[in-house]
Amino acid sequence: MLAIVADQNLPLVRRLEAVGFRAWPTSSVQYDGSWQIRLSGGHPSKRLNCVVALDPSDSKDISLRLEKAGRKFEAHGRPLLVRETPLSPKALIEELKNDGWERFDETMTLTGDLSTLTLPDMLDHLPTHDIGRFVDADLAVHASDPSLKPALAEVISAIKPPTGLFLIEDPDSGPVASTLCVQDNDLAGIMSLAVRSGRRREGLGLEILTSALRWARVRGAKTAWLQVAADNTAALQLYGKLGFQVAYRYRYWRKGT
Missing domain, CATH: 3.40.630.30 (Gcn5-related N-acetyltransferase (GNAT))
Structure with a gap:
């Protein structure tokens, strides 16, 4: 069985998010405060085309910032997606819920000590x-x-x-x-x-x-990390047997239709 971290280690989350961005780089990265706006004109991967908040305290003017981000996504012909991680401000997630957004595609980030x-x-x-x-x-x-x-x-x-x-x-x-x-x-x-x-x-x-x-x-x-869909039971069992542990989960939000 995979060991699950009860209390989020935010410094570890920040580091894994940073290396994850470098491991799967998008063609355009812009910042609105600590919100990273990631867009790719070529590849449709959700990780390359999403808004990611990187500071739990950065929660001012949420509606306005989402509206501005939406215009940038529209210009790229992409649907506006928000990627929720343990670094996302609680107020942002509440705003998405109250505005009828839907959550989908939960993923687990796992780590393992290579020694x-x-x-x-x-x-x-x-x-x-x-x-x-x-x-x-x-x-x-x-x-x-x-x-x-x-x-x-x-x-x-x-x-x-x-x-x-x-x-x-x-x-x-x-x-x-x-x-x-x-x-x-x-x-x-x-x-x-x-x-x-x-x-x-x-x-x-x-x-x-x-x-x-x-x-x-x-x-x-020294440390390996990977990401796997939360409903991929077979893969999670395999990684658990090897010694991987859950570091954190993330998921996406899209505007409800």
Whole structure:
């Protein structure tokens, strides 16, 4: 079972949010006080296109600030989304509730001590340096729209910290699993881990995750972090067995229709 942190460690949340922004960078970042307005003209990822408040005390003029942010999202052809984390002001969340917004897509951020994580003895995979090859594989494994290739390549190319691009490929059917590991000083983030539909429950996810974590540990990372949908029971059980713990949860809000 995953251990759940009862009292939010806000300094840890702030640090993980910061490395998360660097691990999945958007093309446009603007600030309204401590509210970060993240927008991408190419990729539709919610993390790249949302408003994130980074100070629980920054709660002035909420309605006006949401209205201003909405105009920026409209100019980009994006729906206005607010990402709620433990750093979000309570007044902001109350405003969203009272104004008929709906909450969706809860995600857990997990951390694990790389010195104590239980990594099984499995086939090791070395990272590729070919971004184009990795992007093609990632889109295939996720069954994503191939037209997203330029936007995804732009996101990955914009990652500044050292990054390992990991693939497992079948000689006959092509890529079957993919992930990328972003090492930001002593923290290693596992991003976009997926196994192709029809090849799940074969241990491929554990195999590629283990390869990425070993790569990060050899390079000096001390703590691994990753994000997983709160309703992904199988993944949560796997990460719990390895030794990951819940650091915090986040979720999105959108204007009700």
